[in-house]
Amino acid sequence: MAFKTVKKVTNPKKKKGDQTLGKLYPTNGKTKVFVRREWRGVKDTLYDYSRWLYIMSILARFISKPRNIKAMFRYRWMANYLAVPYMMDKFTLGLRDEPLRITHTAMNFVIYDVAKTMDNIFKGDRRTGNDEEFSKTCVLTDENAMTAFMMGFKDTTAILREVPTMFVANLLTQNSTTHYLDVAQEFGLPGDVCPMPEAEAGISIDDDFAVLGCCAVQVNTTCDGSLMGNGVIAHRLEREYGIPTFQLTAPLRHKEQDVQEYAANDMKEAVKFIEEHAHEKWDWKRYFESASRVNDATKHRAFWLDNNSTDYPQFVGSVFSLYNDTNYMGNCG
Numbered sequence: 001m002a003f004k005t006v007k008k009v010t011n012p013k014k015k016k017g018d019q020t021l022g023k024l025y026p027t028n029g030k031t032k033v034f035v036r037r038e039w040r041g042v043k044d045t046l047y048d049y050s051r052w053l054y055i056m057s058i059l060a061r062f063i064s065k066p067r068n069i070k071a072m073f074r075y076r077w078m079a080n081y082l083a084v085p086y087m088m089d090k091f092t093l094g095l096r097d098e099p100l101r102i103t104h105t106a107m108n109f110v111i112y113d114v115a116k117t118m119d120n121i122f123k124g125d126r127r128t129g130n131d132e133e134f135s136k137t138c139v140l141t142d143e144n145a146m147t148a149f150m151m152g153f154k155d156t157t158a159i160l161r162e163v164p165t166m167f168v169a170n171l172l173t174q175n176s177t178t179h180y181l182d183v184a185q186e187f188g189l190p191g192d193v194c195p196m197p198e199a200e201a202g203i204s205i206d207d208d209f210a211v212l213g214c215c216a217v218q219v220n221t222t223c224d225g226s227l228m229g230n231g232v233i234a235h236r237l238e239r240e241y242g243i244p245t246f247q248l249t250a251p252l253r254h255k256e257q258d259v260q261e262y263a264a265n266d267m268k269e270a271v272k273f274i275e276e277h278a279h280e281k282w283d284w285k286r287y288f289e290s291a292s293r294v295n296d297a298t299k300h301r302a303f304w305l306d307n308n309s310t311d312y313p314q315f316v317g318s319v320f321s322l323y324n325d326t327n328y329m330g331n332c333g
Helices: 042-063 066-074 076-091 097-124 162-172 178-187 195-205 224-239 257-278 284-308 319-331
Strands: 138-141 157-159 215-219 245-248
Touching: 042 066, 042 076, 042 097, 066 076, 066 097, 076 097, 076 162, 097 157, 097 162, 097 319, 138 257, 162 195, 178 195, 195 224, 215 224, 215 257, 224 245, 245 257, 284 319
Parallel strands: 138 157, 138 215, 215 245
Antiparallel strands: none
């Protein structure tokens, strides 16, 4: 049998930086940590390294607080955040010029916001910071809910504790929720439901959620599994921790006219529930100021999508989707 010789096709224009990106990883295959920084040319290498140092400074400021050190040893899922610098290396692998800067800008916002969220969580957490006055101003808000019902409160803080505990942790380490799925199924919950709400239920069963807040608001989205998980979580919140919980039931046929009045009334009841427990009145002026920022973020997102559909995309790789997902949770988009 004859074999045809195939000539290797190469770009005649010499690439700037490393030629074989696989050489950045150790040859033993036991770790995904770079053996050295990627060479991208002088300008881009210096920029990338400065952004890498910025990320390390965020992590250093976060871990410098005693309550956050205590949380590192109290909560199993915190170990996933040791991989933050390596996540950025993965997202920027092979990038140069504007795509490199766009990726760093987007992900630096995400890293900063998640670090700030965790710092607030541990500040009010009864097991770590135990700041009771701050905890009284916090509302545990379901990560699957649009936080629009919190946008009219000035001094009340929405705490999405599932975001760093389950969502972002799983982006860093994709098998991070396996333990909690096992816990939920050992408890007796079925294993054939959506793994996201089941993992959240497992975290609650394993007592690995931070405990804080004057009240909590749960929602039945994104799927039927959320109803199952919410029951387990609400039971612990109310009966063990004394945190009253409101069930916000979003209609599945949300575009149908026959559910609009019911949905609006349910949202009003959620706002009333928060007013009673947080002792703050809803402010319509503040709500519309927040809504305008959401609309502005949505406008930019639509522009990026249109721009990326051309032959000259600017926002490349998985970061575009990831940034939009986290932007949705952060800005109620």
